[in-house]
Amino acid sequence: MATSKFQALRGMRDIMSPDAERQRALVDAFADLARLSGYGHIMSPIVEDLGVFLRVGESTDVVTKEMYDFEDKDGTRIAMRPELTASVVRAFVQHNPTTLPWKVWYEGPQFRHERPQAGRYRQFSQVGIEVLGSDDPAVDVEVIALGWRFYQALGMTEVSLLLNSLGDDSCRPQYFEALETYFRDRSGDLSEKSQETLAKNPLRVLDSKRGEDQAVIAEAPLMVDYLTDDTAEHFCAVRAGLEALGVPYEISPRLVRGLDYYTRTTFEFASTALENAQNAVGGGGRYDGLAESLGGKPTPGIGFALGVDRILLACDAEGVFPAPDLAPDVFVLDVTNTEAATVIADELRSAGIAVERAYDGRNMRSQMKVANRVEAPWAVIIGETELAEGNVTLRDMRGDSGQTLVRRDDLVATLSAKLTALRQAN
RNA sequence: GUGGCUGUAGCUCAGGUAGGUAGAGCACCGCGUUGUGGUCGCGGCGGUCGCGGGUUCAAAUCCCGUCAGCCACCCCA
Numbered sequence: 341m342a343t344s345k346f347q348a349l350r351g352m353r354d355i356m357s358p359d360a361e362r363q364r365a366l367v368d369a370f371a372d373l374a375r376l377s378g379y380g381h382i383m384s385p386i387v388e389d390l391g392v393f394l395r396v397g398e399s400t401d402v403v404t405k406e407m408y409d410f411e412d413k414d415g416t417r418i419a420m421r422p423e424l425t426a427s428v429v430r431a432f433v434q435h436n437p438t439t440l441p442w443k444v445w446y447e448g449p450q451f452r453h454e455r456p457q458a459g460r461y462r463q464f465s466q467v468g469i470e471v472l473g474s475d476d477p478a479v480d481v482e483v484i485a486l487g488w489r490f491y492q493a494l495g496m497t498e499v500s501l502l503l504n505s506l507g508d509d510s511c512r513p514q515y516f517e518a519l520e521t522y523f524r525d526r527s528g529d530l531s532e533k534s535q536e537t538l539a540k541n542p543l544r545v546l547d548s549k550r551g552e553d554q555a556v557i558a559e560a561p562l563m564v565d566y567l568t569d570d571t572a573e574h575f576c577a578v579r580a581g582l583e584a585l586g587v588p589y590e591i592s593p594r595l596v597r598g599l600d601y602y603t604r605t606t607f608e609f610a611s612t613a614l615e616n617a618q619n620a621v622g623g624g625g626r627y628d629g630l631a632e633s634l635g636g637k638p639t640p641g642i643g644f645a646l647g648v649d650r651i652l653l654a655c656d657a658e659g660v661f662p663a664p665d666l667a668p669d670v671f672v673l674d675v676t677n678t679e680a681a682t683v684i685a686d687e688l689r690s691a692g693i694a695v696e697r698a699y700d701g702r703n704m705r706s707q708m709k710v711a712n713r714v715e716a717p718w719a720v721i722i723g724e725t726e727l728a729e730g731n732v733t734l735r736d737m738r739g740d741s742g743q744t745l746v747r748r749d750d751l752v753a754t755l756s757a758k759l760t761a762l763r764q765a766n
Numbered sequence: 767g768u769g770g771c772u773g774u775a776g777c778u779c780a781g782g783u784a785g786g787u788a789g790a791g792c793a794c795c796g797c798g799u800u801g802u803g804g805u806c807g808c809g810g811c812g813g814u815c816g817c818g819g820g821u822u823c824a825a826a827u828c829c830c831g832u833c834a835g836c837c838a839c840c841c842c843a
């Protein structure tokens with residue numbers, strides 16, 4: 341009986357070369373930026389106690405419907421992380437760092453049991469930063485600007501920054517009441533779906549994309565009109581900071597993020613190059629109450645997460661940030677059927693030269709075709725005559741300098757020099 | 767989670783609406799050059815038509831189920 345083939349689980353994929361190298365390059369670029377701004381790297385576990393994420397919000401799908409949670413062998417309720425902010429705040433509370441603000445960056449996979457689509461996967465990757473221990477608007481500005489600069493660093497231009505303030509405990513209750521009253525009065529005009537949402541979290545109704553809701557939403561009261569002096573002043577300072585940096589933003593008074601912990605500054609990066617509904621390439625905001633709700637001291641915090649997979653889709657749409665060049669520096673051919681190729685490849689690699697070589701004793705024509713295909717700028721040819729005389733043939737695969745005999749002992753030095761020259765020319 | 771579209775070689779896709787025993791281009795391999803690539807020519811490898819079941823003498827083609835991808839909603843990165 342034939343065994344059936346396995347395939348990756350729904351919504352999960354194998355990311356292979358050169359896409360994997362490209363993703364790595366993206367993370368490297370992010371790490372560079374984060375380091376320049378004083379962020380340390382944090383690698384937290386992929387699974388956490390379920391309770392860590394329950395604080396994210398009882399009215400969010402991320403927690404209530406989409407979480408991969410299970411019982412561990414000892415009966416503990418465990419969840420695969422659906423997002424990283426809660427994990428990082430848990431780490432903050434656990435280790436209680438004394439130097440504040442505490443600034444960290446991260447990258448890694450997260451899991452949400454959703455129905456997959458392009459740019460929406462059950463296992464997906466994010467890069468992000470979090471800052472705990474300061475509510476200085478300068479921190480908000482630094483965080484938002486770092487996200488913006490990252491998109492710029494990748495070469496993306498079709499990104500817009502949407503900004504809002506969701507207020508805090510001093511003004512949110514009043515706004516919620518006003519919003520709820522408004523929607524209740526107009527609930528007859530709302531879709532059924534939105535009426536259900538209204539019962540759970542009136543704020544989230546603002547996020548509905550259903551056509552029939554739009555008229556009601558358009559006239560709904562806005563958070564910005566309910567901000568107290570303190571929160572309004574903070575928001576104002578954030579805006580002034582972004583303007584000072586020349587980071588363009590758009591006030592989006594109905595921007596609501598899907599996680600309940602957000603307060604005050606809230607933002608989203610949307611790609612205008614992506615035409616589907618999955619155009620949010622990043623988002624974040626303040627969560628001044630989260631540390632306390634995870635058992636820590638009251639500590640303000642802010643951060644963002646950027647979707648690696650979606651950013652790469654957006655880069656494709658913009659034609660920027662291609663996969664890195666994976667061509668080796670040199671291709672080693674051998675027709676002597678000895679160990680010469682193995683030894684020479686090892687020597688060159690030890691000298692830091694990227695080497696690909698032929699296998700399986702194929703004829704020279706075949707080996708040359710492979711050398712050509714992998715786009716190696718140089719080929720080292722080991723034939724009977726070269727081997728006997730202690731030489732090797734070095735062939736220029738790109739230019740017109742033909743090929744020359746090189747003493748085997750001089751190969752590393754000669755090739756290194758040529759590669760240096762080539763890199764300088766580029 | 768709801769509704770819809772799609773699923774044929776490694777890749778992109780024809781064939782399907784009139785059921786009759788699987789095709790193209792690219793890629794890969796080989797030869798033209800028994801020690802030399804990129805172009806060109808010739809030849810070749812490769813698919814139980816996502817999977818399972820049904821109708822039929824006969825199913826890639828019709829029907830049902832299932833899995834996966836995609837689109838919208840939802841949600842969000």
